[in-house]
Amino acid sequence: MSEPSPRPSSPPSSPSSTPRDRDAIADPWGARCPYAAGETWPARVDVHLADGVREEDVERWVPTASLLHSNGDAMDIAVCDGRVVGVRGRADDRVNRGRLGPKDLYAWQANASADRLTRPLVRDGDRLVETDWNTAMGRVVDRTRTLLREQGPSAIGFYTSGQLFAEEYYSLAAIAHGAIGTNHVDGNTRLCTATAAAALKETFACDGQPGSYGDVDHADVIALFGHNAAETQPVLWMRILDRLAGPTPPRLLCVDPRRTAVARAAVESGGVHLAPLPGTNLALMNGLLHQVIADDRIDHGYVDAHTVGFDELAAGVAEYPPGRVADICGLDAEEIRAAARLLGSAERLLSTVLQGFYQSHQATAAAVQVNNLNLVRGMLGRPGCGILQMNGQPTAENTRECGADGDMAGFRNWNNDAHVAELARHWNLDPLQIPHMAPPTHAMQMFRYVEQGTIRMLWVSATNPAVSMPDLARIRRILGQERLFLVVQDIFPSETARLADVVLPAATWAEKTGCFTNADRTVHLSDKAVDPPGDARADLDILLDFARRMDFRDADGRPFPAWHDAESAFDAWAASTAGRPCDYTGLSHATLRARASGVQWPCNDAHPDGTERLYADGRFWSAPDECESYGRDLVTGAPLEETEYRALNPDAKAVLKAAEFLPPRTAPDDEYPFALVTGRTIHHFHTRTKTGRTPELRDAAPEPWIECSATDARRCGLGDGDLADVRTAQGAVRARVRITETRDGVLFVPFHYGYWDTPAGDRPGDGEPGRAANETVPTDWDPVSKQPLFKIAAAALQRVPDQSGTAAPTAGSEGVR
Numbered sequence: 001m002s003e004p005s006p007r008p009s010s011p012p013s014s015p016s017s018t019p020r021d022r023d024a025i026a027d028p029w030g031a032r033c034p035y036a037a038g039e040t041w042p043a044r045v046d047v048h049l050a051d052g053v054r055e056e057d058v059e060r061w062v063p064t065a066s067l068l069h070s071n072g073d074a075m076d077i078a079v080c081d082g083r084v085v086g087v088r089g090r091a092d093d094r095v096n097r098g099r100l101g102p103k104d105l106y107a108w109q110a111n112a113s114a115d116r117l118t119r120p121l122v123r124d125g126d127r128l129v130e131t132d133w134n135t136a137m138g139r140v141v142d143r144t145r146t147l148l149r150e151q152g153p154s155a156i157g158f159y160t161s162g163q164l165f166a167e168e169y170y171s172l173a174a175i176a177h178g179a180i181g182t183n184h185v186d187g188n189t190r191l192c193t194a195t196a197a198a199a200l201k202e203t204f205a206c207d208g209q210p211g212s213y214g215d216v217d218h219a220d221v222i223a224l225f226g227h228n229a230a231e232t233q234p235v236l237w238m239r240i241l242d243r244l245a246g247p248t249p250p251r252l253l254c255v256d257p258r259r260t261a262v263a264r265a266a267v268e269s270g271g272v273h274l275a276p277l278p279g280t281n282l283a284l285m286n287g288l289l290h291q292v293i294a295d296d297r298i299d300h301g302y303v304d305a306h307t308v309g310f311d312e313l314a315a316g317v318a319e320y321p322p323g324r325v326a327d328i329c330g331l332d333a334e335e336i337r338a339a340a341r342l343l344g345s346a347e348r349l350l351s352t353v354l355q356g357f358y359q360s361h362q363a364t365a366a367a368v369q370v371n372n373l374n375l376v377r378g379m380l381g382r383p384g385c386g387i388l389q390m391n392g393q394p395t396a397e398n399t400r401e402c403g404a405d406g407d408m409a410g411f412r413n414w415n416n417d418a419h420v421a422e423l424a425r426h427w428n429l430d431p432l433q434i435p436h437m438a439p440p441t442h443a444m445q446m447f448r449y450v451e452q453g454t455i456r457m458l459w460v461s462a463t464n465p466a467v468s469m470p471d472l473a474r475i476r477r478i479l480g481q482e483r484l485f486l487v488v489q490d491i492f493p494s495e496t497a498r499l500a501d502v503v504l505p506a507a508t509w510a511e512k513t514g515c516f517t518n519a520d521r522t523v524h525l526s527d528k529a530v531d532p533p534g535d536a537r538a539d540l541d542i543l544l545d546f547a548r549r550m551d552f553r554d555a556d557g558r559p560f561p562a563w564h565d566a567e568s569a570f571d572a573w574a575a576s577t578a579g580r581p582c583d584y585t586g587l588s589h590a591t592l593r594a595r596a597s598g599v600q601w602p603c604n605d606a607h608p609d610g611t612e613r614l615y616a617d618g619r620f621w622s623a624p625d626e627c628e629s630y631g632r633d634l635v636t637g638a639p640l641e642e643t644e645y646r647a648l649n650p651d652a653k654a655v656l657k658a659a660e661f662l663p664p665r666t667a668p669d670d671e672y673p674f675a676l677v678t679g680r681t682i683h684h685f686h687t688r689t690k691t692g693r694t695p696e697l698r699d700a701a702p703e704p705w706i707e708c709s710a711t712d713a714r715r716c717g718l719g720d721g722d723l724a725d726v727r728t729a730q731g732a733v734r735a736r737v738r739i740t741e742t743r744d745g746v747l748f749v750p751f752h753y754g755y756w757d758t759p760a761g762d763r764p765g766d767g768e769p770g771r772a773a774n775e776t777v778p779t780d781w782d783p784v785s786k787q788p789l790f791k792i793a794a795a796a797l798q799r800v801p802d803q804s805g806t807a808a809p810t811a812g813s814e815g816v817r
């Protein structure tokens with residue numbers, strides 16, 4: 001194993017940062033470090049080591065960041081005897097100042113689970129049998145060659161992740177787009193941050209997160225739209241809690257149908273919690289903009305200098321007075337006015353948006369209105385004035401910027417021949433080899449093509465669609481087809497791996513080197529700390545091995561891709577970003593290793609220390625020749641032509657776009673009277689392949705549950721802890737009821753629970769209730785971003801009769817207060 005030279009680890013720099021090992025299940029956010037607006041967030045170093053290991057016993061500390069959410073919490077991995085024995089937060093990192101959340105502290109243990117995939121597997125009839133790399137890769141290469149010969153590149157699809165490293169995505173994009181020439185490349189980022197990207201492309205004509213976590217230190221109002229940060233980005237939430245505990249606390253706005261910890265804090269801060277009916281976000285945003293404009297809380301100077309479209313926006317939202325919006329959203333008009341006053345009186349407004357918007361009805365249109373809100377208030381590019389169209393997954397930013405989601409690497413515009421030619425020069429390929437005649441195929445469409453049989457080989461890496469996609473009965477049918485050749489590259493025998501023809505065992509975080517970028521553009525290097533188990537190999541090595549076996553060549557007949565390891569891949573990636581918004585040319589593995597903190601892109605000669613906020617100078621990447629996208633119609637999703645965009649925005653400003661509210665397609669009715677939303681708990685990550693193998697986290701939330709209000713429970717004859725079925729037209733989930741302060745008419749089910757840890761074959765038969773939330777979620781997506789709508793289904797709730805005994809109510813995130 002090659003030992004990277006150690007980066008300066010972060011010893012406690014002040015008494016307040018003496019490392020502390022807390023019980024992060026009982027105390028998820030730890031002790032407060034109050035601070036005032038404009039001050040530096042104090043350090044607090046969190047640590048957790050395996051039983052019996054003391055800090056002084058640790059042989060090496062290897063720098064990395066968390067791979068269990070998009071926050072990018074920087075930490076050092078503790079290594080003893082070639083094993084990971086714990087983690088410690090990095091006090092000097094800009095993202096977390098030493099803090100770690102529950103998953104950060106415990107989930108590293110999953111790497112050492114006994115059931116890690118250690119050998120490649122190939123299908124032999126009904127069974128998957130162990131084999132060697134030559135045999136497994138031989139099968140993949142044979143099938144690829146046959147399909148290319150018989151059907152051409154569009155018979156092959158790649159479905160990847162938001163959890164690999166930048167070097168891996170860039171290699172995958174080069175192989176799939178460049179060498180194979182298929183347009184069927186997307187990530188599970190389609191399920192996750194497609195709407196974040198789309199909303200930024202609509203407003204700024206280019207992806208790229210404008211804001212910074214540093215804005216929390218300055219804001220006087222922080223608005224969280226469909227974002228349960230307390231559970232999904234606990235370290236960012238600690239920062240907000242520390243401001244709330246300080247002398248000049250911000251006020252919060254929380255928009256969420258559930259009474260989350262964020263909602264409670266909003267009320268306690270003197271701010272507002274709005275609990276709209278699911279699926280009505282756009283109406284609400286239009287109402288808030290209506291009132292902010294009516295109260296003339298507009299920064300006219302900013303709007304005139306830096307935006308186009310204000311008059312159309314004002315005319316559009318004129319139709320949404322608070323009374324009408326209150327009816328649509330199931331709110332009081334006075335609540336809407338109060339929220340508008342809060343937003344209108346802000347001097348430094350930080351807005352964050354996440355899945356409550358991205359995975360609901362009219363997702364992009366609603367997320368764009370948050371951009372509009374900050375723009376009309378002139379709240380962008382100054383300390384405390386920011387927009388965070390959040391990411392969810394740890395490396396989703398890289399999936400997008402490297403082009404592994406089908407976009408062109410470097411936020412290039414597939415619809416601009418000059419951009420395609422530039423990328424082709426970096427790859428030394430003929431531009432015609434890179435598909436760009438049509439928009440990249442999105443994941444939902446790729447699964448449709450697999451269903452219809454035009455895609456015959458699907459290579460799935462680091463994602464578990466058999467649990468995370470909507471309408472699982474359909475997904476199981478699609479992935480289980482005889483005619484499909486399914487390659488699954490994972491670290492565990494997931495529900496998806498069990499359906500595969502070839503399973504490739506991967507090395508993961510701590511076992512491989514690479515970079516990744518969090519939601520506020522902070523790039524961290526994650527160094528290899530220990531060897532992977534058995535024959536498992538880094539995802540990068542698997543991809544490059546495939547390329548060599550396929551004997552891909554560039555225009556001069558040299559092996560393609562031209563790079564051979566993580567460092568050379570990073571250098572190639574960085575070079576390809578020169579002159580683009582996500583400019584990495586000032587970074588390398590060596591420079592990142594030498595720094596005590598992660599660095600925010602763009603980082604180049606002009607900005608050698610990175611860039612805290614985009615658009616501080618009021619200049620955007622929206623010039624027609626520079627932009628990543630010409631935009632779409634917000635209601636229908638129809639793409640704009642280049643000529644239309646040139647007419648709309650000739651002077652490279654930000655675009656204010658209005659959209660009319662349409663009632664959701666799936667609304668509660670007599671048969672299905674509830675609105676069902678699905679989402680997360682603090683203890684688990686996604687399909688629990690890691691957190692379900694971590695004792696502390698598994699035991700904190702061992703089983704799924706159904707949240708509903710006390711009124712709704714009573715109406716359905718249910719008590720806390722009773723077993724019930726949530727049923728939609730798609731399917732059903734059976735779980736115990738947890739009575740919470742969610743609004744009446746709304747049910748919540750966590751989506752983390754699949755079937756890998758239930759007795760074999762314990763999957764629901766058709767029509768039988770299962771435990772995966774996605775049994776119930778219909779196939780539907782946002783017309784602009786193509787992100788599936790996981791948070792809007794019409795459902796019925798029924799007590800399961802003949803319950804034996806009375807089980808205790810589910811323990812767990814009710815403790816998250």
Ligand SMILES: Nc1nc2c(c(=O)[nH]1)N[C@H]1C(S)=C(S)[C@@H](COP(=O)(O)OP(=O)(O)OC[C@H]3O[C@@H](n4cnc5c(=O)[nH]c(N)nc54)[C@H](O)[C@@H]3O)O[C@H]1N2
Nearest residue numbers: 069226228232278279354355356392393679680682685686
């Ligand atoms: N603990 C934990 N943290 C995670 C993850 C995890 O699995 N576990 N995953 C990471 C990833 S990939 C992601 S994408 C993020 C997601 O992070 P979040 O978006 O914060 O999490 P969710 O629970 O999916 O949804 C957020 C909230 O949306 C609300 N909501 C539902 N419907 C509506 C609606 O119509 N309108 C509004 N305004 N709100 C609504 C829900 O009640 C929920 O509280 O978390 C990241 N962090």
Ligand SMILES: Nc1nc2c(c(=O)[nH]1)N[C@H]1C(S)=C(S)[C@@H](COP(=O)(O)OP(=O)(O)OC[C@H]3O[C@@H](n4cnc5c(=O)[nH]c(N)nc54)[C@H](O)[C@@H]3O)O[C@H]1N2
Nearest residue numbers: 192462463464468489490494506508678686687689751790
């Ligand atoms: N109903 C409902 N469904 C949802 C959502 C929701 O809110 N509600 N949220 C959606 C969102 S935002 C997201 S992000 C998705 C997440 O959905 P998935 O991506 O399917 O969830 P994960 O469990 O994170 O799957 C990652 C897989 O990669 C494997 N893995 C981990 N590390 C590595 C590695 O280094 N290399 C390789 N090769 N494999 C690795 C893990 O074992 C796991 O099988 O779910 C979506 N689905």
Ligand SMILES: [Mo]
Nearest residue numbers: 191192392393
């Ligand atoms: Mo996500």
